[in-house]
Amino acid sequence: xxxxxxxxxxxxxxxxxxxxxxxxxxxxxxxxxxxxxxxxxxxxxxxxxxxxxxxxxxxxxxxxxxxxxxxxxxxxxxxxxxxxxxxxxxxxxxxxxxxxxxxxxxxxxxxxxxxxxxxxxxxxxxxxxxxxxxxxxxxxxxxxxxxxxxxxxxxxxxxxxxxxxxxxxxxxxxxxxxxxxxxxxxxxxxxxxxxxxxxxxxxxxxxxxxxxxxxxxxxxxxxxxxxxxxxxxxxxxxxxxxxxxxxxxxxxxxxxxxxxxxxxxxxxxxxxxxxxxxxxxxxxxxxxxxxxxxxxxxxxxxxxxxxxxxxxxxxxxxxxxxxxxxxxxxxxxxxxxxxxxxxxxxxxxxxxxxxxxxxxxxxxxxxxxxxxxxxxxxxxxxxxxxxxxxxxxxxxxxxxxxxxxxxxxxxxxxxxxxxxxxxxxxxxxxxxxxxxxxxxxxxx
Numbered sequence: 285x286x287x288x289x290x291x292x293x294x295x296x297x298x299x300x301x302x303x304x305x306x307x308x309x310x311x312x313x314x315x316x317x318x319x320x321x322x323x324x325x326x327x328x329x330x331x332x333x334x335x336x337x338x339x340x341x342x343x344x345x346x347x348x349x350x351x352x353x354x355x356x357x358x359x360x361x362x363x364x365x366x367x368x369x370x371x372x373x374x375x376x377x378x379x380x381x382x383x384x385x386x387x388x389x390x391x392x393x394x395x396x397x398x399x400x401x402x403x404x405x406x407x408x409x410x411x412x413x414x415x416x417x418x419x420x421x422x423x424x425x426x427x428x429x430x431x432x433x434x435x436x437x438x439x440x441x442x443x444x445x446x447x448x449x450x451x452x453x454x455x456x457x458x459x460x461x462x463x464x465x466x467x468x469x470x471x472x473x474x475x476x477x478x479x480x481x482x483x484x485x486x487x488x489x490x491x492x493x494x495x496x497x498x499x500x501x502x503x504x505x506x507x508x509x510x511x512x513x514x515x516x517x518x519x520x521x522x523x524x525x526x527x528x529x530x531x532x533x534x535x536x537x538x539x540x541x542x543x544x545x546x547x548x549x550x551x552x553x554x555x556x557x558x559x560x561x562x563x564x565x566x567x568x569x570x571x572x573x574x575x576x577x578x579x580x581x582x583x584x585x586x587x588x589x590x591x592x593x594x595x596x597x598x599x600x601x602x603x604x605x606x607x608x609x610x611x612x613x614x615x616x617x618x619x620x621x622x623x624x625x626x627x628x629x630x631x632x633x634x635x636x637x638x639x640x641x642x643x644x645x646x647x648x649x650x651x652x653x654x655x656x657x658x659x660x661x662x663x664x665x666x667x668x669x670x671x672x673x674x675x676x677x678x679x680x681x682x683x684x685x686x687x688x689x690x691x692x693x694x695x696x697x698x699x700x701x702x703x704x705x706x707x708x709x710x711x712x713x714x715x716x717x718x719x720x721x722x723x724x725x726x727x728x
Contacts, residue, residue, distance in 0.1 A: 312389075315396070315407035318367070320345045320360070323405065332389075332412065334382030350379050352386070366393035367403045376413055388413040436514075436540075439521070441533040444469065444484050456514075456540055458505050475511070476501030480536075487518040487534050494518040498545065499538075513545040514538040550706065553588070557710055560584045561717070568721060575612065578721035582615035585714050589707070590678075590694040592616070592671060596633055596641060597682075597690035597722060609633045609641065609690060612722075639668060641691040644679040648688060650712060651679045652703045670695055678703040680715040684723035692718055 312329030316322050325340035333350060343349065347356030355378060362375040372394045378386045391410035395403050429437045429450060436453035438446050446464045454461045457472050470477045476499050483494055497516040502509050516538040520531055564584035568577030582593040595613035611633050635642050644651040655664040658675045665674040676696040682689040692715045696703070703711070 309409070311409045311411045313407060313409045314340070315405060316345075316363075317405040318403060320364075322346075324407065329410070332381075332387065332410075333379060346379070352378070352380055363391075363393050363406060363408055366406050366408075367395045369395070379410075434539075436536075436538045438464075438536045438538075439533055440469075440484055440536055442488060442531060444481055447533060453538075456538075458503055472504060474502040474504045474509075480516075483516070483518055484534050484536070487520050488531055491520050491522075491531070493520070498541070511542070512540060513542045515541040553706070556588060557585070560587060561713070565717070568717075574721045574725035578718045578725070579613040579615060581714060581718050581721070582613065585710075586615060586694075589710065591697050591700070592674075592695040594693040594695070595690065595718065595722075596693065598645075598688065599632070609635065612690075634669065640677055640679045641693055644681050644691055645688060648681055648683070650681070650708055652708065653677045653679075654702050658698055673697050676700065676702050678708065678711050680708075680711045682715055682719035682722060684719040687723075689719055689722050689726070 309326055309328055312332045313324065313326045314322060314329055315324035322340050322343050325335070325337040327337075329340070330336050335350060340350070345356065346359060347353055351359050359377045362373070362377060366373050372392045374390065374392055376388065376390050379389050380386055389410040390413040391408045393406055393408040396405045396407060398404050429435070430448060431451055433450065434452050435450075436456050437448075437450035438453050439448040441447045445466050445468060447466075449457075449459075449461045449464050451461065454464070457464065459472055464472060469480060473480065479499055480501070483497055483499075487494055495517050497518065499514045499516055500511055501514065502511055516536060519535045519537070521533050521535055522531055561584070564581045567580045567584065571577035571580060578595065582595065586593055593613075593615045594611065595615075596609040597612045599608040599610055609632065633641075640651040640653045653676070655662055655675045657664070665672055668674075668677070670677065670693075674695045675698045678694045680692045680694075682692055692711070694703070694711055
């Protein structure tokens, strides 16, 4: 007896479930008993070769219909070798379709054993070798990108959290690959994380890739807080298995282009500054008053360099006594604050002994200073008698014919960075030209 009525009904239900599972597989599957008789042939096998289950099941061996007679012995040896093997075997051989066309397949063969471990037959799952190679090639490409490629790759899910991080990306981000998984990007990135998330959201929403995006960012764990430029590409990932395309996330591919971008920016700045100096020299050559030409230099060179420029000249250049400075010019003139700065003319500038301009006179060199605690309520600019909102200052000594003539001061507000070495070199170049004009004006 096989059991009660309910148990009798369960047997065909289990058989139907097994048949549904076999037919639902995306690879062809066939099974044979120990005598080589085909016992199973699923729907994908029928689709690949054209032979129906009714035509295949019950046949002894594959030769003469699914395999050419000349290949039958080799194929049979490969398949039945799985009976003695402990693991699955992978084989490639040619099969024949119902129309007589040969198809190269890649098959995995495995033995079917009873509870005592005795072989009862074998099954082999197969698919077209071309499709299998394409899949393996795609997997190999993904593995190479994540492990070996010098380009940074981060796969971000629909919640904008990293789902996979490549080895190169982890090095650039200064983090462990596993440490970033599932965590917000803001835990690693400081400045620039909003722009990055905006690009990711755009690609997720539209599905259109973004190419050539330059992101300037800083890393939270970088003690120097250096700005980095990452040339980035964004591509949305979708599932090929769904009935409708479902976004799985975004692939963010990037390279560190900081040095290239900085070099390009520096070149552009140098070209612009050289152009401004040339234009200033041409304008100064048309001025009858040399001091007017010196002020014209300031009007030209401020563009893209500083917010204001102050020209202070020693009252007695021959004596060279520090502190006796007279305000001769301010550029732009509209920015002059009468409450904080004297009008250009003969009124001495009341600088203290520790003022950067006085220190520049004493050391006959350039002095660069910045507000140690910038903010709307900072008294730093007022104490130095500079316009309100000044955050950075650069004082350059005016020298001509081995004499000190005064000090040229450039000022920057909170929207600009501190004066660097390139800015100091440019300011000293300007000071040389302005000093020559001031010297000529004193001689006249």
